[in-house]
Amino acid sequence: MSDTKSRAHSVNLWSLVALIIGSTVGAGIFSLPQNIASVAAPGAMLIGWVIAGVGMLSVAFVFQILAHRKPHLDSGVYAYVRAGLGDFIGFAAGWGYWLGSVVAQVGYATLFFNTVGHYVPIFSADHQWTSAIAVSLLSWAIFAVLARGVRQASVMNFITTAAKLLPILAFIVLTAFVGFTWDKFTLDFWGDSTGLTVMQQVQGIMLFTVWVFIGVEGASVYSANARIRADVSRATIIGFFSVLVLLVAVSTLSYGVLTQEELANLPDNSMASVLEAVVGPWGGAFISFGLCLSVLGAYVSWQMLCAEPIVMMSVDELLPRAVGKTNAAGAPWVAQLISTATIQLFIIIFYLNETSYLVMVQLATIMYLLPYIFSALYLLLLAVRGQGLAHPHAGTKFDLSGPEVGAGENRRHLYIGVIAFIYSLWLIYAANPVYVLLGALAVLPGLLPYVGTRLAKKEKVFNAFEWFIVALVIVGSIAGLWGLKTGALTL
Template sequence: MKHFADHLPATPIPAARPGAVAAIPKRLKLGLLIALVVGSMIGSGVFSLPQNMAAGAGAGAVVIGWLITGIGMLMLAFVYQTLAMRKPELDNGIYAYARAGAGDFVGFNSAWGYWVSAWIGNVGYLVIVFGTLGYFVPAFGEGNTRLAIAGASVLLWILHLVILRGVRGAAVLNAVTTFAKIVPLLAFIALAVTAFRSQAFEQDFWGTPKLGSVFAQVKSTMLITVWVFIGIEGASVVSARAEHRQDVGRATLYGFAIVLLLLMAVSLLSPGIVPQAELAAMKNPSMAGVLEKAVGTWGAVMISLGLLVSVGGALLAWTLLAAETLFTPASGGVMPRFLSRENDHGVPANALWVTNGLVQLFLIVTLVSSATYQALISLATSMILVPYLFSAVYAVRIAARGDAYAAADRMRTRDLVVAVLATTYCCWLLYAAGPKYLLLSALLYAPGILLYGWAKREQGARLFKPFEVAILTAIIVLAALAAYLLTSGTLGL
């Protein structure tokens, strides 16, 4: 039976959270690879970037945050470039690198974290869709009212039924969503430049006392900036389809530079139109509110419509990705076999039911806890930090051992330095995430242990190696602490 991806015009799996990647030809030229990287990184995050950044930082701290993120994500981009070149036989991305580097349990946890990040991000998408519609229908509020959750649930299960029947319109959808992402961004930047006021930008440049120290403000920007960059590994995920292997690295770097400039422009032009305090209090998607201040109602309508189309495509792509992220390790024996079963259309139906069932559950949680879009994306980002860290550590191991390099390969030293810097950056991000999101992440990692044990029992294999017991113990202890704090009301979404 064909895999469900074979029913698309070509490989449909998006390489990253914010965008929708579809209709990938058998051989990608450099231009198409760049478009893939840019399209996979730009999605809903940028539309809420002005408020998300202003909520915890002044303009000066935002500039510093972008510098740190730019360097750190560039190192991570180099890591995926290196792994694509040095380990071309590993085409399954984050899961394969972690498993090759540290065994089944670490590979499982990398896939699990990526999967949880994917479907929690989908919850965030649904929240912001109805939060955007709240501009036209106030009853939807910020996307977490009863009416909004009911609408999001209906949309979720319609999408679920469409995917169960297979998806053939991915090429058209990808073209539409890419247009919807780029055009409003370029229009926003052009209009924001004309409305920019240096006096507003310089006001409270280093933040107010309420925001804390500059260091604290910079920390507050980290999860937001990483969220909008998830997808930097896009070209490496489809590296096997590149016409020229060296174009993978070039596309990653060019795409990264384009997206960095776009994101910095959006986040740094906004405080020059709307003061920081007012910007921080804006409803998301805040880009619409900023443009409304600059040019009037039509600007907000344009941004809102662009976001709806963009997120609609991204929801489809990331629902497919979430199901695939369960299907692949299940096929490899590190998740229960029932998750690898496909329906008559080649769709991994069981994985899809599990994924969307949890999306529905968390939609209800957002109603009970009034979780915001920003809280959801922060949690989704913290979940993906561990898989990124595993990839960086594997790159360190490859370069340090040198088994993938020729004896006179001068790039080995550079690759080792880059991998160490990327690993350091990932560790900094874990620190910047703070105890709240790290504990919530541990709580979400814990249930995966049961699935892993289930899969190993099906094979009659030994459950844990000695070094894996340490990881298991840490997850259980942190999850227990998170559960205690959550039930006591100290910790929440």
């Protein structure tokens, strides 16, 4: 008994910090200089990072607080949304998180082959279909491996984490001491030449800042295994600010090497191009190698993990039970097959339309926002009324009680929930409307298996609040399709 207990509480402070950094620092940081410069000057960039820092830290604390207040909810981040706002809202959040991961997979692979294409011309932008075929083969090969129950080894996690951090740290040191010039950084500091106001520029970078922070809630997932419960809060703060320093340093130093216009015209792996401008071709090759190894390792992990939301929803009977079916090796092969087939569908759609990595990032981020905004709303409901909304299932209680919370602590939770909720709403407002409407369109197909599952179980499908959300999804989907058809909306 004591041995089991010691293993269950074996994750120390620095392991939790490593989990946050490892899960948050991914492919996004390598394309950050170009992404930020495409919409903002240095002054607006710094304001944007202040807003993102406060907002994303509040989001991280939302998940940590919910993990403490509702320790029995262990079906992923969507479980909080389901418990607080009902089955359909929980389903929509889980479905959105799943599709966001699918779109992100295509984005990761696109960035990988675009980087390889700089050195191997057959994968360059002039050979889109070569890259599309390569991405498809990679996805199906990984599916074949995952279907056998093989999991990424810890040594691979260490290698890919080192592959991410070493080039980033080298980039920061070299650009800071060799390439950075104050005159270039302050040139058109507020972006007067862009014709955009400072707040328009800040608005433009918001989704990019969320994209590079995905995974910051990682410590809360392991809170039950923490050696000391207070380490979860400490790890969240240490890990968050460590990541924030890396992100701000990369984006800030880049403006001191190249002008905003030069940065905006760089390829997707823009960090490599910036370092190449500082130390020559070897710098770009060094960053590119780190990016490729990092993305390739992460691609395997995320293809495995992106099936988890639909597996969990199948276990919770929001999707047909067959979706969560496992094989003799213990792998959820049906969910993996569905996810890989969906990745293949998006590969075809994106490459037929010559969709850029930038577009994939923004669409994926909108989908990830669903569990963020609804989880913040659940925390607000807990702080104000002590429970979530009623579920369609009469007599079934999902919002189970947790540890007692004092008045002062509850008030602190309320403040954090308010900040996270307002920040999440601001992100929706700041996004290009086309991504919001395409997000609604992406949720729409999920209605078919969800409603079918409900009817098969002879259960009430929607309550009044859920009908309202369904109506918004349908109206948004129609508006998105009409806008794309008429040209009123463009990617």
